[in-house]
Amino acid sequence: MKTVFVMIKCELGRTYDVAAHLADNVPEVRSVYSTSGNYDLLAQFQLSPNQEIGRFITKTVQVAPGVKDTYTIIGLNAFTEDASSAGPDDI
Template identity: 30%
Template sequence: MQTFFISVSCERGQTYTVGREILKAVPGVREVSAISGKWDLLVKLVIEEGFDVGQLVNEKLAAVPGIRRTKTQVAYFVYNPDDVFF
Protein backbone atom coordinates (compact mmCIF):
# COMPACT_ATOMS: atom_id res chain seq x y z
CA MET A 1 0.00 0.00 0.00
CA GLN A 2 1.11 3.57 -0.72
CA THR A 3 -0.01 6.56 1.33
CA PHE A 4 -0.49 10.10 0.02
CA PHE A 5 -1.55 13.29 1.74
CA ILE A 6 -3.40 15.76 -0.44
CA SER A 7 -3.89 19.37 0.60
CA VAL A 8 -7.04 20.87 -0.87
CA SER A 9 -8.00 24.51 -1.32
CA CYS A 10 -11.76 25.04 -1.66
CA GLU A 11 -13.99 27.79 -2.96
CA ARG A 12 -15.19 30.07 -0.19
CA GLY A 13 -17.92 28.44 1.92
CA GLN A 14 -17.52 25.02 0.29
CA THR A 15 -15.08 23.29 2.66
CA TYR A 16 -17.53 20.96 4.40
CA THR A 17 -19.43 20.14 1.21
CA VAL A 18 -16.20 19.37 -0.62
CA GLY A 19 -14.92 17.22 2.24
CA ARG A 20 -18.05 15.08 2.27
CA GLU A 21 -18.02 14.74 -1.52
CA ILE A 22 -14.36 13.65 -1.54
CA LEU A 23 -15.23 10.83 0.88
CA LYS A 24 -17.98 9.65 -1.46
CA ALA A 25 -16.29 10.17 -4.83
CA VAL A 26 -12.62 9.22 -4.40
CA PRO A 27 -11.69 5.57 -3.83
CA GLY A 28 -8.93 4.99 -1.27
CA VAL A 29 -9.67 8.06 0.86
CA ARG A 30 -9.20 7.09 4.51
CA GLU A 31 -9.65 10.47 6.19
CA VAL A 32 -10.58 14.04 5.35
CA SER A 33 -9.72 16.73 7.91
CA ALA A 34 -10.60 20.43 7.89
CA ILE A 35 -7.39 22.30 8.68
CA SER A 36 -6.27 25.87 9.31
CA GLY A 37 -3.83 27.88 7.24
CA LYS A 38 -3.24 28.13 3.49
CA TRP A 39 -5.15 24.89 2.74
CA ASP A 40 -8.72 24.00 3.76
CA LEU A 41 -8.66 20.20 3.82
CA LEU A 42 -6.09 17.44 4.32
CA VAL A 43 -6.96 14.16 2.62
CA LYS A 44 -5.29 10.86 3.51
CA LEU A 45 -5.32 8.54 0.49
CA VAL A 46 -4.14 4.92 0.63
CA ILE A 47 -3.91 2.94 -2.62
CA GLU A 48 -2.28 -0.23 -3.93
CA GLU A 49 1.36 -0.07 -5.01
CA GLY A 50 1.64 0.64 -8.71
CA PHE A 51 -1.76 2.31 -8.97
CA ASP A 52 -1.52 5.65 -10.78
CA VAL A 53 -2.21 8.30 -8.13
CA GLY A 54 -2.06 11.00 -10.79
CA GLN A 55 -4.97 9.45 -12.65
CA LEU A 56 -6.99 9.18 -9.44
CA VAL A 57 -6.30 12.80 -8.49
CA ASN A 58 -6.94 14.16 -11.99
CA GLU A 59 -10.03 12.11 -12.80
CA LYS A 60 -11.79 11.65 -9.46
CA LEU A 61 -10.60 14.35 -7.05
CA ALA A 62 -10.45 17.14 -9.62
CA ALA A 63 -14.04 16.34 -10.64
CA VAL A 64 -15.34 17.29 -7.18
CA PRO A 65 -17.07 20.69 -7.47
CA GLY A 66 -15.71 23.47 -5.26
CA ILE A 67 -12.01 22.51 -5.39
CA ARG A 68 -9.67 25.34 -6.42
CA ARG A 69 -6.36 23.47 -6.29
CA THR A 70 -4.56 20.54 -4.73
CA LYS A 71 -1.07 19.57 -3.62
CA THR A 72 -0.14 15.88 -3.36
CA GLN A 73 2.62 14.56 -1.11
CA VAL A 74 3.91 10.99 -0.88
CA ALA A 75 4.34 9.42 2.56
CA TYR A 76 7.30 7.03 2.33
CA PHE A 77 7.30 5.64 5.85
CA VAL A 78 4.86 5.56 8.74
CA TYR A 79 6.38 5.86 12.19
CA ASN A 80 4.60 3.73 14.76
CA PRO A 81 4.98 4.63 18.46
CA ASP A 82 5.04 0.91 19.31
CA ASP A 83 8.26 0.55 17.30
CA VAL A 84 10.15 3.20 19.26
CA PHE A 85 12.14 1.97 22.26
CA PHE A 86 14.11 4.31 24.55
Protein backbone atom coordinates in the same frame (compact mmCIF):
# COMPACT_ATOMS: atom_id res chain seq x y z
CA MET B 1 -0.18 0.22 -0.69
CA LYS B 2 0.66 3.85 -1.38
CA THR B 3 -0.24 6.61 1.08
CA VAL B 4 -0.91 10.04 -0.37
CA PHE B 5 -1.80 13.21 1.52
CA VAL B 6 -3.52 15.97 -0.45
CA MET B 7 -3.97 19.51 0.78
CA ILE B 8 -7.08 20.93 -0.88
CA LYS B 9 -8.08 24.53 -1.44
CA CYS B 10 -11.84 24.84 -1.93
CA GLU B 11 -14.06 27.39 -3.60
CA LEU B 12 -15.43 29.84 -1.05
CA GLY B 13 -18.17 28.27 1.06
CA ARG B 14 -17.64 24.75 -0.35
CA THR B 15 -15.29 23.15 2.21
CA TYR B 16 -17.92 20.98 3.88
CA ASP B 17 -19.36 19.97 0.49
CA VAL B 18 -15.93 18.88 -0.77
CA ALA B 19 -15.20 16.94 2.43
CA ALA B 20 -18.55 15.15 2.22
CA HIS B 21 -18.06 14.34 -1.47
CA LEU B 22 -14.64 12.79 -0.84
CA ALA B 23 -15.84 10.81 2.19
CA ASP B 24 -18.96 9.52 0.41
CA ASN B 25 -17.64 8.89 -3.11
CA VAL B 26 -13.93 8.06 -3.01
CA PRO B 27 -13.22 4.56 -1.64
CA GLU B 28 -9.50 5.31 -1.32
CA VAL B 29 -10.08 8.05 1.28
CA ARG B 30 -8.84 7.24 4.80
CA SER B 31 -9.40 10.60 6.49
CA VAL B 32 -10.39 14.19 5.71
CA TYR B 33 -9.59 17.05 8.10
CA SER B 34 -10.44 20.74 7.95
CA THR B 35 -7.30 22.84 8.37
CA SER B 36 -6.30 26.44 8.90
CA GLY B 37 -3.89 28.28 6.66
CA ASN B 38 -3.54 28.31 2.88
CA TYR B 39 -5.54 25.10 2.35
CA ASP B 40 -8.98 24.17 3.65
CA LEU B 41 -8.73 20.38 3.84
CA LEU B 42 -6.12 17.69 4.35
CA ALA B 43 -7.14 14.31 2.93
CA GLN B 44 -5.33 11.01 3.26
CA PHE B 45 -5.75 8.40 0.53
CA GLN B 46 -4.56 4.80 0.40
CA LEU B 47 -3.91 3.67 -3.18
CA SER B 48 -3.27 0.16 -4.44
CA PRO B 49 0.20 -0.58 -5.84
CA ASN B 50 -1.11 -0.52 -9.42
CA GLN B 51 -2.82 2.89 -9.10
CA GLU B 52 -0.91 5.80 -10.61
CA ILE B 53 -0.78 8.69 -8.13
CA GLY B 54 -0.85 11.49 -10.70
CA ARG B 55 -3.78 10.02 -12.57
CA PHE B 56 -5.71 9.44 -9.31
CA ILE B 57 -5.17 13.04 -8.17
CA THR B 58 -6.09 14.61 -11.52
CA LYS B 59 -9.03 12.32 -12.34
CA THR B 60 -10.52 11.96 -8.84
CA VAL B 61 -9.48 14.71 -6.43
CA GLN B 62 -8.93 17.76 -8.61
CA VAL B 63 -12.23 17.32 -10.47
CA ALA B 64 -14.33 16.93 -7.31
CA PRO B 65 -17.02 19.63 -7.19
CA GLY B 66 -15.76 22.69 -5.30
CA VAL B 67 -12.03 21.90 -5.47
CA LYS B 68 -9.97 24.92 -6.50
CA ASP B 69 -6.36 23.76 -5.98
CA THR B 70 -4.38 20.83 -4.55
CA TYR B 71 -0.93 20.13 -3.14
CA THR B 72 0.13 16.48 -2.99
CA ILE B 73 2.49 14.89 -0.48
CA ILE B 74 3.54 11.27 -1.00
CA GLY B 75 4.05 9.20 2.14
CA LEU B 76 7.27 7.21 1.96
CA ASN B 77 7.53 5.29 5.22
CA ALA B 78 4.99 4.78 8.02
CA PHE B 79 6.58 4.80 11.46
CA THR B 80 3.26 4.07 13.18
CA GLU B 81 0.49 1.65 12.37
CA ASP B 82 -2.81 3.06 11.14
CA ALA B 83 -5.11 2.64 14.17
CA SER B 84 -8.16 2.31 11.90
CA SER B 85 -6.74 -0.92 10.42
CA ALA B 86 -5.88 -2.40 13.81
CA GLY B 87 -8.23 -4.88 15.39
CA PRO B 88 -9.54 -4.47 18.97
CA ASP B 89 -6.78 -6.74 20.27
CA ASP B 90 -4.08 -4.60 18.60
CA ILE B 91 -4.89 -1.37 20.43
